[in-house]
Amino acid sequence: MRLINRRPDRTAGLLLAILPFALVLLAYVLGSAERLAENPADKLLPSLATIGDAIVRVAFTADPRTGDYILWADTLASLERLASALALSTLIALVAGLLIGLLPGVRALLASFVGMVSMVPPLALLPILFIVLGLGETSKIALIVIGVTPFLIRDLAMRVQELPREQIIKAETLGATTWQIALRIVLPQILPRLIDGVRLSLGPAFLFLIAAEAIAADSGLGYRIFLVRRYLAMDVILPYVAWITLLSVIMDFALAKLRDVAFPWFGGAK
Amino acid sequence: MTAIQVEHLWKEYGDQIVLENIFLDFAPRSFVALVGPSGCGKTTFLRILLSEEKATRGRVLIDGKPLAGEPGADRGVVFQRYSVFPHLTVLGNVLLAAEIPGAPFTGRLFGAARRRAQEEARALIAEVGLTGAEDKYPAALSGGMQQRLALAQAIMRKPKILLLDEPFGALDPGIRGDIHALMLKLWHSCEMSVVMVTHDLKEAFTLATRVIAFERKRNRSEERERFGATIAHDIEVWPKRIAGQPRINPSDRDGPISPEDTGRDDPALLSV
Numbered sequence: 001m002r003l004i005n006r007r008p009d010r011t012a013g014l015l016l017a018i019l020p021f022a023l024v025l026l027a028y029v030l031g032s033a034e035r036l037a038e039n040p041a042d043k044l045l046p047s048l049a050t051i052g053d054a055i056v057r058v059a060f061t062a063d064p065r066t067g068d069y070i071l072w073a074d075t076l077a078s079l080e081r082l083a084s085a086l087a088l089s090t091l092i093a094l095v096a097g098l099l100i101g102l103l104p105g106v107r108a109l110l111a112s113f114v115g116m117v118s119m120v121p122p123l124a125l126l127p128i129l130f131i132v133l134g135l136g137e138t139s140k141i142a143l144i145v146i147g148v149t150p151f152l153i154r155d156l157a158m159r160v161q162e163l164p165r166e167q168i169i170k171a172e173t174l175g176a177t178t179w180q181i182a183l184r185i186v187l188p189q190i191l192p193r194l195i196d197g198v199r200l201s202l203g204p205a206f207l208f209l210i211a212a213e214a215i216a217a218d219s220g221l222g223y224r225i226f227l228v229r230r231y232l233a234m235d236v237i238l239p240y241v242a243w244i245t246l247l248s249v250i251m252d253f254a255l256a257k258l259r260d261v262a263f264p265w266f267g268g269a270k
Numbered sequence: 271m272t273a274i275q276v277e278h279l280w281k282e283y284g285d286q287i288v289l290e291n292i293f294l295d296f297a298p299r300s301f302v303a304l305v306g307p308s309g310c311g312k313t314t315f316l317r318i319l320l321s322e323e324k325a326t327r328g329r330v331l332i333d334g335k336p337l338a339g340e341p342g343a344d345r346g347v348v349f350q351r352y353s354v355f356p357h358l359t360v361l362g363n364v365l366l367a368a369e370i371p372g373a374p375f376t377g378r379l380f381g382a383a384r385r386r387a388q389e390e391a392r393a394l395i396a397e398v399g400l401t402g403a404e405d406k407y408p409a410a411l412s413g414g415m416q417q418r419l420a421l422a423q424a425i426m427r428k429p430k431i432l433l434l435d436e437p438f439g440a441l442d443p444g445i446r447g448d449i450h451a452l453m454l455k456l457w458h459s460c461e462m463s464v465v466m467v468t469h470d471l472k473e474a475f476t477l478a479t480r481v482i483a484f485e486r487k488r489n490r491s492e493e494r495e496r497f498g499a500t501i502a503h504d505i506e507v508w509p510k511r512i513a514g515q516p517r518i519n520p521s522d523r524d525g526p527i528s529p530e531d532t533g534r535d536d537p538a539l540l541s542v
Contacts, residue, residue: 173427174367175371184370189355263357265408
């Protein structure tokens with residue numbers, strides 16, 4: 001049978017999916033064991049037990065100085081920044097993207113401007129943001145918004161323009177005004193596409209978040225990683241990286257679920 | 271009662287002439303089929319009637335008044351594809367045609383008005399044979415059912431003119447026969463004129479009161495740019511179909527001969 005026709009069954013599929021994870025873990029354990037055998041004080045590849053201790057320390061032991069559980073305090077601080085930035089970006093993108101996609105006048109006014117702005121490297125603006133907005137939360141949220149919004153606007157404007165012209169004409173022949181077309185035809189059809197856009201920008205959003213936290217913050221996941229880097233504390237950095245990844249995966253999955261539940265027609269219409 | 275007059279109509283794209291000096295006069299309640307080879311401008315003509323395209327020269331009058339500059343509720347349309355809204359259920363699609371005029375700001379009806387509109391929509395859905403599918407999304411419907419839905423949605427708005435752009439072209443012959451019967455029923459029962467583009471001659475003669483063939487008379491390669499399509503044939507379909515008077519036994523011209531069908535013009539058949 002040709003390879004293209006050989007499909008793994010459920011069990012085999014699951015095993016295959018787990019395999020790369022298991023291999024990476026195995027490689028790590030072997031490498032770590034080898035290095036620790038040579039030098040028990042090695043900090044580069046700590047053993048799983050050491051990492052476990054570090055997790056217990058940051059996640060389940062109150063910090064003696066502040067009384068906080070560090071991991072959860074960091075997570076809360078980071079997610080607060082991320083959520084408010086994404087909410088703001090999404091709202092701006094929804095309005096701007098819809099207007100640019102639907103109204104030729106607004107497209108002529110804004111499309112090339114947004115295209116240009118989206119090419120500005122956001123990290124290069126970070127110093128300006130710190131100077132203008134100070135080192136507080138505002139500048140971090142602003143960095144994420146600046147980094148993510150132009151992409152979302154362009155994506156959404158394109159999705160609006162991709163709607164078949166026939167649909168818009170059909171709505172016009174039902175007597176719909178521009179407002180009614182936006183409200184009843186375009187908006188409901190781009191919301192699931194907006195969710196997909198937000199899913200795609202989760203990665204960049206985390207990148208900007210961690211970059212901002214690394215440079216100036218007193219809490220947050222990125223702040224912690226860059227803080228303990230000074231002590232070569234791989235036993236903390238590695239779980240933090242895994243935790244950040246897991247957070248992104250959960251958010252991505254939750255958004256996909258939300259899209260499927262809220263817009264049941266979307267899967268079939270694509 | 272809606273008459274359409276087309277006077278002196280030219281359509282050019284840059285140097286390319288597509289339609290050349292078209293004169294047409296459609297009687298109220300007529301069912302006109304536009305036929306012709308691909309690229310002869312029949313769809314362009316329909317798009318002009320829809321105000322999606324502007325005529326380069328000449329004008330179109332509806333009941334003596336010039337055509338509006340953009341598509342409007344006086345002219346309903348069914349395209350070959352994408353005529354229904356994928357994010358609305360069957361009922362939602364038909365209901366939308368009542369919600370738009372009924373609720374300018376929210377685009378939604380509530381309470382008694384909604385119930386009334388729903389009743390009307392359900393009746394129409396039943397008339398086009400989609401009973402039981404009210405809560406399905408269009409993606410779950412077959413091509414024929416989607417076109418039935420598109421017809422119901424267009425008719426719910428009570429257009430004076432219904433424009434059809436190869437609406438049944440993608441359907442298989444059996445389904446097409448059923449939907450033809452539906453189309454005739456709707457034309458008989460609704461106060462509207464129909465203009466249909468089709469490349470299927472049999473379909474044209476099965477449905478229409480009048481068949482108009484577009485053709486490029488000069489089609490040599492050096493002539494093609496500078497000569498557009500004109501009306502090559504304008505055929506009154508016989509026996510006459512009259513809107514609102516469905517024939518009792520409408521036999522299909524290409525179908526098996528039915529001896530009871532007095533509509534046929536060959537008396538020899540009657541003596542069999």
